[in-house]
Amino acid sequence: MTLTPEIAKYWESYLVKHPEAADKFDSAWAFGDNPRLADELLDLVLRGIKTGTAQNYELIEAQGLTMPFTGGLSILLDSEGQPRAIIETTKVEVVPFAEVTAEFAYSEGEDDRSLESWRYEHEVFFTRELEREGKPFNPDMRVVCETFQLVHINNDL
Numbered sequence: 520m521t522l523t524p525e526i527a528k529y530w531e532s533y534l535v536k537h538p539e540a541a542d543k544f545d546s547a548w549a550f551g552d553n554p555r556l557a558d559e560l561l562d563l564v565l566r567g568i569k570t571g572t573a574q575n576y577e578l579i580e581a582q583g584l585t586m587p588f589t590g591g592l593s594i595l596l597d598s599e600g601q602p603r604a605i606i607e608t609t610k611v612e613v614v615p616f617a618e619v620t621a622e623f624a625y626s627e628g629e630d631d632r633s634l635e636s637w638r639y640e641h642e643v644f645f646t647r648e649l650e651r652e653g654k655p656f657n658p659d660m661r662v663v664c665e666t667f668q669l670v671h672i673n674n675d676l
Contacts, residue, residue, distance in 0.1 A: 522547060523600065525600075525601060525602060526547050526594055529602035529675075530544065530594060530602075532675075533605060533671055543590055543591055543607075544592055545585070545587060545588065545591030545592055545593045545608065546584075546585065546591075546593050546594070547593065547594035547595075547602065548593065548595070549561070549595070549597065549598065549600070550572065550595070552644070552647065552648060554598035555598070557597060557598040558597055558598045560572075560629070561595055561597055561603055563628040563629070564595060564604060564606065564628075564669055565672060567669065568628035569626070569627060569628035569629070570626045570666060570667060570668065571623055571627045571628075571664065571665065571667070572627065572665050572667070573623075573627065573641060573662050573663065573664055573665070574587075574662070574663040574665070575649070575660060575661075575663075576613055576660070576661035576662060577654075577660060578648055578649070578652065586611065587608045587611050587663065587665045588608060588611060589608055589609065589610060590608065591607070591608045592608075592670070593605065593606050593608070593667075601673075603672070603673050604669060604671060604673060605670050605671040606667040606668065606669055606670060607667060607668050607670045608665055608667050609666050609668055610664075610665070611663065611665050611666075612663075612664045613661050613662070613663055613664070615658075615660070615661060615662070616638075616641070616642075616645070616658050616659065616660050616661075616662050617658050617659065619634070619637065619638070619641075619662055619664060620634070621633070621634040623637075623666070624636070624638075626666060641662075642656060642658075645660070
C-alpha cells in the first residue's frame with residue numbers, strides 16, 4: 520500500500536517518540552475485505568479484544584505482498600483509510616487451515632471466539648477472497664497466523 524500523506528504523518532509522529540522503530544515498519548492496512556468488517560475488527564483491536572489475525576498464504580504470494588514479521592510494526596487503517604493504531608507483530612506461524620488452534624481462534628476475538636466459529640467464518644471469508652482469484656477453497660490451504668499487541672492508538676482523529 521502506498522503511504523498517503525495522513526499515514527506518513529502518523530508514522531513520522533510515532534517515530535518522534537519511538538526513533539528505535541524506524542526500521543521496523545511493516546505495512547499499513549485495514550482488516551477484512553469490506554468497510555464494515557474493517558471497522559468492526561479494528562474496534563476489537565482498539566478495545567483490547569483482538570490480538571490475532573489470519574491471512575491466506577497463497578494470496579500473499581500471488582499478490583506479491585510481504586509476510587508479516589516478528590517485531591514488525593503495522594499501521595491499522597479504518598474503512599476510510601485513516602490511520603487509527605499501530606500494532607507490533609509478536610508471532611507469525613504458517614499452518615494448514617485445518618490445524619489452526621483454538622488458542623489462535625480465541626485471539627482473533629471474533630464471534631464467540633471458538634475454533635468452530637473461527638473455521639466457519641474464515642472459510643466463508645477465504646472462499647470469497649479465493650473466488651476473486653478464480654480459485655476454490657481448500658481446507659489444506661496454508662494460513663498465516665499473526666499474533667500482535669497494540670502499541671499505539673491515534674488519538675488525533
